[in-house]
Amino acid sequence: MLEARPLATKDSPVKIAVEALKEFSMSKRTRDHRAVSEMIGSLWTFLPQGGSLPADIWNKRHRFLLGLAWFHAVVIALLGPLVGYTWELSLSAPFRDGTVLHTVAEGLIVAVFAVLGSYGGASRAVRATLVGFGLISSSAILVHLSGGYIELHFHFFVMLAFLALYQDWGPYILAIVYVAIHHGVVGVLWPEDVYNHSAAFNAPWTWAGIHAFFVLWASVGSIIAWRFNEAALARAKLILDVAGDGIYGLDAEGKITFVNLAAARMLGSEVKDIIGKPMNQVVVQTMAEGSPSPDSASPILLTVQDGTPCRVTNEIFRRKDGTSLLVDYVSNPIFERDQLTGAVVAFRDVTYRKRTEEELAKKAQELARSNAELQHFAYIASHDLQEPLRMVTSYVQLLARRYKGKLDADAEEFIAFAVDGATRMTALINALLAYSRVETKGKEFEPVNCDAVVDSTLTTLQAAIAESKAVVSRDPLPTVMADATQLGQLFQNLIGNGIKFRGVESPRIHVSSERNGKEWIFSVRDHGIGIDPQYADRIFVMFQRLHTKGQYPGTGIGLALCKKIVERHGGRIWVESQPGHGATFYFTVPQVKPDREEERSWA
Amino acid sequence: MGVEIMHGAAEILLVEDNPGDVRLTREALKEGKILNNVSVVEDGVEALAFLRREGKYANAVRPDLILLDLNLPKKDGREVLAEIKVDPSLKKIPVVVLTTSAAEQDILKTYDLHANCYITKPVDLEQFIKIVQLIEDFWFTIARLPSGVRPL
Numbered sequence: 001m002l003e004a005r006p007l008a009t010k011d012s013p014v015k016i017a018v019e020a021l022k023e024f025s026m027s028k029r030t031r032d033h034r035a036v037s038e039m040i041g042s043l044w045t046f047l048p049q050g051g052s053l054p055a056d057i058w059n060k061r062h063r064f065l066l067g068l069a070w071f072h073a074v075v076i077a078l079l080g081p082l083v084g085y086t087w088e089l090s091l092s093a094p095f096r097d098g099t100v101l102h103t104v105a106e107g108l109i110v111a112v113f114a115v116l117g118s119y120g121g122a123s124r125a126v127r128a129t130l131v132g133f134g135l136i137s138s139s140a141i142l143v144h145l146s147g148g149y150i151e152l153h154f155h156f157f158v159m160l161a162f163l164a165l166y167q168d169w170g171p172y173i174l175a176i177v178y179v180a181i182h183h184g185v186v187g188v189l190w191p192e193d194v195y196n197h198s199a200a201f202n203a204p205w206t207w208a209g210i211h212a213f214f215v216l217w218a219s220v221g222s223i224i225a226w227r228f229n230e231a232a233l234a235r236a237k238l239i240l241d242v243a244g245d246g247i248y249g250l251d252a253e254g255k256i257t258f259v260n261l262a263a264a265r266m267l268g269s270e271v272k273d274i275i276g277k278p279m280n281q282v283v284v285q286t287m288a289e290g291s292p293s294p295d296s297a298s299p300i301l302l303t304v305q306d307g308t309p310c311r312v313t314n315e316i317f318r319r320k321d322g323t324s325l326l327v328d329y330v331s332n333p334i335f336e337r338d339q340l341t342g343a344v345v346a347f348r349d350v351t352y353r354k355r356t357e358e359e360l361a362k363k364a365q366e367l368a369r370s371n372a373e374l375q376h377f378a379y380i381a382s383h384d385l386q387e388p389l390r391m392v393t394s395y396v397q398l399l400a401r402r403y404k405g406k407l408d409a410d411a412e413e414f415i416a417f418a419v420d421g422a423t424r425m426t427a428l429i430n431a432l433l434a435y436s437r438v439e440t441k442g443k444e445f446e447p448v449n450c451d452a453v454v455d456s457t458l459t460t461l462q463a464a465i466a467e468s469k470a471v472v473s474r475d476p477l478p479t480v481m482a483d484a485t486q487l488g489q490l491f492q493n494l495i496g497n498g499i500k501f502r503g504v505e506s507p508r509i510h511v512s513s514e515r516n517g518k519e520w521i522f523s524v525r526d527h528g529i530g531i532d533p534q535y536a537d538r539i540f541v542m543f544q545r546l547h548t549k550g551q552y553p554g555t556g557i558g559l560a561l562c563k564k565i566v567e568r569h570g571g572r573i574w575v576e577s578q579p580g581h582g583a584t585f586y587f588t589v590p591q592v593k594p595d596r597e598e599e600r601s602w603a
Numbered sequence: 604m605g606v607e608i609m610h611g612a613a614e615i616l617l618v619e620d621n622p623g624d625v626r627l628t629r630e631a632l633k634e635g636k637i638l639n640n641v642s643v644v645e646d647g648v649e650a651l652a653f654l655r656r657e658g659k660y661a662n663a664v665r666p667d668l669i670l671l672d673l674n675l676p677k678k679d680g681r682e683v684l685a686e687i688k689v690d691p692s693l694k695k696i697p698v699v700v701l702t703t704s705a706a707e708q709d710i711l712k713t714y715d716l717h718a719n720c721y722i723t724k725p726v727d728l729e730q731f732i733k734i735v736q737l738i739e740d741f742w743f744t745i746a747r748l749p750s751g752v753r754p755l
Contacts, residue, residue, distance in 0.1 A: 387703050390726050391623040397728035398630065426726050441707075 018044050048227040050168040051124065052234065055275045056249075056257035058124060061165040062117075065131050068162060069114040072138035077107025079145060097145075106141045110134045125170045128163075132171035135159040136178045140194075144186075148196040153211065157218055164222040167230065172219040179215045183208035244348075246327075249334070251342040254279050254304050266327075266349055268319040283317050300331045303343040307333035314354065317347070326351045378436035385429050393422040424553075431557035435542070438486065438564045445569070448484045450477035450522070454511055457491040461499070470499050474511040478520055480589045486565045491524070493558045494585050498526035500552055501583070519571065519588045527582040536575050562587070612640040613743050616666035618650040618683065619643065619701075620675050624724070628670065628701075631735035637743050642666065647678025651686055654693055666696060668742050671718075673702040673709060681712060688717040695749055699738055 018040060053061070079085075080103030087100050094105035113134030117127045139155040146152045156179060163171035186194050187204025194200070200207040240247055246263030248256050255278050264271045267282060274282050279300065299310035313328045329347035333340055396418045407415075454474050458465065465472060472495060480487075491511070498509040505527065513522045531539065531546065538544045542560035566573040566587045577583035615632070619625050625643050632639055642664070644650045650671075653660045669687070673680035680700065687693045697719040702709070705723045713721050722738070725731050742748075 386726070387621070390703065390724065391621075393726055394627055394728045394731060395623065398627070401728065423726075 015044070018047075046227065048167070048223065048230045052230050052237075053167055054233075054258045056251060056255075058166075062124075062127065062131070065135070065162060065165060066114055066117055069110055069117065069131055069134040069138070072135065073107045073110035073114060075107075076110060076138060076141055076145070077104045079103045079107075103145065106145070110138045110141070113137065124166075125168055128166040128168045129170035129174055132163050132166075132174045133178070135163060136175050140178075140182055140186075144193040148192050148194050150196050156211075156215060160215060160218055160222065164226065167226045172223065176212055176216050176219060180208050180212035183211050246347045246349075247344065248274070248279075249342060249344050250279055250300070250304050252304060252340065254301055256282060257342060263347070266325060266347075267317070268321060268323070282320070300329075300343065300345055303331040303333050303345075304340075307335070307340045309333060314350065325349050326354050375436055375440045378432060386426070389422055389425055389429065393419060393426065396422065424555075428555045428557070431555040431561065434489065435557055435561050435564060438561065438568055442486065442568060443483045445481040445483060447479050448482045448487055449479045450487070450513070453484060453487050454491050454495075457488055457495060460488075460492060461496060464496065464499050468499050468502060469506040470502070470509060471506070472498075472509045472511070475513065477511070477513050477522070478515075480520055480591070482569055482589060483565075486568070490562050490565045490587070493562050494524040497558065497585075498524060498528060498583075500554070501526070501528040503528050503580070503582075515591075516588070519590050521586055521588050523584050523586050525582065525584040530579045530581050530583050531575060531577040532579050533577065536577070539575065540573065612638045613668070613739070614664050614666045615639055615641045615668050615670060615739075616650070616653060617641055617643045617670045618645075618647070618675065618680065619670070619672045620645045621672075624672070627728075627731060628735055631732040632739060634732060635736045635739045637739055639739065640664070646676040647680065647683040649677075650675075650683050651678070654687065654690075654696075667748070668738075669696055669698045670701050670738070671698050673700060673704060673713070681716060684713060684716045684718055697742055697746070697748065699742070701738075 080100035085098050085100045085103065088096075089101065093099040093101040096102055111134075113130050117131035117134065119127070122130070136156065136159055139152075139159050142155050143149065143152045156175070160172075160175050163175065183194050184205045187200065187208055191201040191204055195204075195207060240258075240260040241262070243260060243262055246260065246266045248259040248263045251257050255276060256274050257276075259271050259274045261271065264274055267274065269282065280298075299308075299312055302308050303310055309330070309332045311328075311330045315327055315329065316324050317327050318324045326349070327347040328350050329345055331343050331345045334342045334344060396415055400412070400415045400419070403411075451474070454477060458472055461472075464470070495509055495511070499507050508527050510525045511522070512525075513520050515521075535546055539546065540559045540563040543556040545554065545556045562585075563573050566589075570590045571588035573585065573587040575583055575585050617625060617628055619628065629641055632641055642653065644653050650669075652658055653663050654666075654669075656663050671680050671684060675683070680702070684698055684700070687696065687698060694717075700713045700718045700721045701724060702722075703724050710721050722734060725734060
């Protein structure tokens, strides 16, 4: 993709000549000649290729040089009357010096080339060469009209300087060959029409060679400048062409002046077919309902007209074959010396992104719906499950109550099991209900004083604390953004676990917190039975239990609920423990609500 | 206790579609301190017919207390409550909502409809019996109701 490509594919005469030289050198199979051939090869890569000017720039320069040719045609034609030549009207007059008709005829020669050079059907190289012919001829004519006045030969170099604007080989080769042949032939036939010194009169071809050599030498300097100019342009073009976005330029009339490969590909055209066309023939912007936008509604043309930059998303560009693409684009005005001269448009095909976005939005919507359904289901299920369960519990209990002492020991035991089962089921359903409510019934976060939350939790756990002779202590705790009820549930579960999973001694539980960057880390430490680290993750999964119900009763939901609450608050929960050495549960709470601005701090 | 004896048995209307709950409530009230007479209707339409003495309830006794479940067939407890509380002849009768639901929106809604109190049925039988007896005790011995609520 990034490898350098020749800038023009057309074979210029220079290339042919160099290739021939290479052939010649390669035929001698000696190391020296191979070195020469390599030198010629690197010379070849140094030489500019021509034809690299963007169409709009070339056209502008061509128009200027045509103007220059016409200027010379007119000045030369007017020289006769101005200098006071004779107004002789005869068939031979145009061919004779000193007549007005002669200068008019000379002017006409230049004008003919200007006319031919204007013909748009010819290639750039041909048109450049034709204009070059006109301009170099005007130099030759001026030298001739001055009677070979040597200082007028400077005019050749002036014309050569102007012709450098074409950045093409044609005018240079033409100038060198023209000067050599013209000076030689005319020097032999009418020496005083080119030279005004006797050395030249005596050896016209030598002097033709000398003049041609200087034209060649001037050309070399100019070609080197061209080469560097072209390299800079090539780099800019390479950057444009490797860009993933489509980029094109517009002139003040809304015609496309340049276009990169990506743009051409996306618009389904070739670069050469796009350049020079009015934008609305290549890119048809479409209104939301599908009809083509009127030009007045196009923000791009607005940029061209009054310089307003614009950024448009999700616009439809219609290709000439009727297919369309969804794009985001920016259009920026081009100012040259405070003069609005056009615009540059960069666009990006967002069809794929848009489709992905839509799919994602659809999936998110489906997920939200199924999630909501699930939450609702869990809520209803746990709610409606309570009713029959209450019947089972109540009537088994009623049975025990009514027939106390009248049943045998087996019956009493069966009833006890039935009541225990139903009671545990109730606890399970309540825990599930609490779990499903974390999201559905969660409250807005607000500043919550954790000291107060933990203290009120201890009040709730009073009976369990008293029964187990637990000692629960806490450090001063911060205020965090949270749902106070859920934070209470969290502490209640963690402290409750510390009491439940005690060792032989009475439980000692300590609650503390520390700040860690932008979050608070809370810890609940106990000295109970601890947890084997290999189960450290499993305990947070619903219904995962490490003990039989006989050893430690429980629903298997408590820590899953804790995890869900912590995650709703944007934090993490984990445990560090060794069996027999107690456990420390950690959880984090961000210092601010995650989607609030950073500046707010509730510490 | 003197007041109740003067008026005879306390009349209670239980609006409940679950026979299990009806029986439990009856059992609990049977163990209560106050002599009571429980009438039971199974849906909201029946409940209103009973209160307005329509159709087969032409000779129905006007209750001193209504125990109302929320989820009922035909016309649910909320509608029954709303109708009772806009009816000038019925609105003075205390209505105790006795339901399985502990949902916040149910509690809010029933108090908006002027329920006299809202109680969630406890799962445990002992608790349930205790609560039913507490209701009876509160409304018939502690609370004072306007005289003439019930025709003598």
